[in-house]
Amino acid sequence: MIPFNNLRPIHEAYANEIREAVERVLHSGWFILGPEVEAFEHNLATYLGANAAVGVANGTDAIELALRAAGIGQGDEVVTVSHTAVATAAAIERAGGTVRFADIDPVTYCISPAAAEAAITPRTKAIVAVHLYGHPADMTALVRICERHGLVLVEDCAQALGARWQGQPVGTFGHLAAFSFYPTKNLGACGDAGAVVTNDTSLAERVRRLRCYGQARRDEHVERGINSRLDEIQAAILSVKMQHLTVEAENRRALVGHYREHLSGVTLPTEHPDAEHAYHLYVIRHPRRDELRRHLDECGIGTLIHYPIPIHRQPAFTDLGYEAGSLPVTEAAAKEIVSLPLYWGLSESDIRRIAEAVALLEAKVPLG
Numbered sequence: 304m305i306p307f308n309n310l311r312p313i314h315e316a317y318a319n320e321i322r323e324a325v326e327r328v329l330h331s332g333w334f335i336l337g338p339e340v341e342a343f344e345h346n347l348a349t350y351l352g353a354n355a356a357v358g359v360a361n362g363t364d365a366i367e368l369a370l371r372a373a374g375i376g377q378g379d380e381v382v383t384v385s386h387t388a389v390a391t392a393a394a395i396e397r398a399g400g401t402v403r404f405a406d407i408d409p410v411t412y413c414i415s416p417a418a419a420e421a422a423i424t425p426r427t428k429a430i431v432a433v434h435l436y437g438h439p440a441d442m443t444a445l446v447r448i449c450e451r452h453g454l455v456l457v458e459d460c461a462q463a464l465g466a467r468w469q470g471q472p473v474g475t476f477g478h479l480a481a482f483s484f485y486p487t488k489n490l491g492a493c494g495d496a497g498a499v500v501t502n503d504t505s506l507a508e509r510v511r512r513l514r515c516y517g518q519a520r521r522d523e524h525v526e527r528g529i530n531s532r533l534d535e536i537q538a539a540i541l542s543v544k545m546q547h548l549t550v551e552a553e554n555r556r557a558l559v560g561h562y563r564e565h566l567s568g569v570t571l572p573t574e575h576p577d578a579e580h581a582y583h584l585y586v587i588r589h590p591r592r593d594e595l596r597r598h599l600d601e602c603g604i605g606t607l608i609h610y611p612i613p614i615h616r617q618p619a620f621t622d623l624g625y626e627a628g629s630l631p632v633t634e635a636a637a638k639e640i641v642s643l644p645l646y647w648g649l650s651e652s653d654i655r656r657i658a659e660a661v662a663l664l665e666a667k668v669p670l671g
């Protein structure tokens with residue numbers, strides 16, 4: 304069996320360091336928003352070359368708080384993609400915004416800048432660009448569009464820590480950026496965690512208030528906020544795991560190289576010439592995707608689909624009014640994509656086995 308994901312090998316490799324970090328926090332008797340959170344915020348900001356990082360409870364809250372800090376609220380339209388985790392749209396709505404979907408680029412699976420610009424109305428206040436699968440969206444075009452229309456640009460970096468656009472880390476292009484440290488992400492906590500990153504210190508200050516009931520200082524609440532605090536144990540674990548990020552990124556790229564070498568008969572993910580892909584997910588494309596998945600499952604290979612039903616076609620979001628066929632590139636991708644295993648502990652021989660299983664499908668039922 305090759306499962307789709309397995310978080311055990313990486314955590315066994317760091318078990319001693321993690322245990323030490325957890326014990327340090329237990330011994331300190333300080334559990335929420337303390338020195339470990341501050342140290343992790345500093346580590347993250349330094350890694351990205353950003354002015355500030357603010358630890359929050361999860362990635363969804365990070366998007367919501369980034370939008371709220373930038374002044375997005377009731378009735379403001381926010382343009383984003385339907386081809387993303389449902390969290391992106393949920394967070395926009397939690398901030399009070401109205402979600403407007405733009406179609407994606409068929410090659411990078413990220414927001415099409417032309418479609419984003421076409422979706423702008425007089426009520427549009429922001430664009431949330433998702434660096435999906437770890438591939439950066441076209442930040443050159445998106446920064447220009449936001450400047451031209453006076454919009455706030457928020458980056459959803461939940462899948463893209465470590466990705467770069469023209470050599471610059473994603474998360475430093477927009478006014479604010481949101482990160483998730485859900486356990487399966489490229490930097491994963493042992494629980495939920497997230498962060499907002501920004502170069503603007505006053506926006507950072509506002510996120511700090513919003514994550515703690517809108518509190519400017521003790522017992523003084525200058526605006527309505529929420530409880531979205533990061534805890535000391537997760538922050539301490541994240542600081543441990545950050546030290547290994549570069550080595551893990553190299554491992555991901557090596558595995559991707561093995562896929563490129565061995566896989567055939569499917570559309571492989573590509574890397575735009577201006578992009579450095581963080582390879583959170585390895586997503587291939589095949590016209591008989593469901594058959595391929597069934598076949599791989601029979602071969603003992605786990606796969607997932609990110610995402611089989613675009614948000615605009617989810618039952619919960621039908622009231623947004625997007626008919627089937629309204630986002631054709633998104634809908635076509637959703638029918639053909641499949642994510643293959645990509646994680647620490649996977650070997651070249653595992654990947655060769657996966658590639659052989661993929662090739663076997665073609666042998667079983669020759670195409671067209």
Ligand SMILES: *Cc1c(COP(=O)(O)O)cnc(C)c1O
Pocket residue numbers: 361362363364387388390391433459461462483484485495496497
């Ligand atoms: C994981 C994810 C989120 C949400 O992060 P959580 O920490 O699960 O709240 C948002 N956007 C994208 C693209 C994600 O992959």
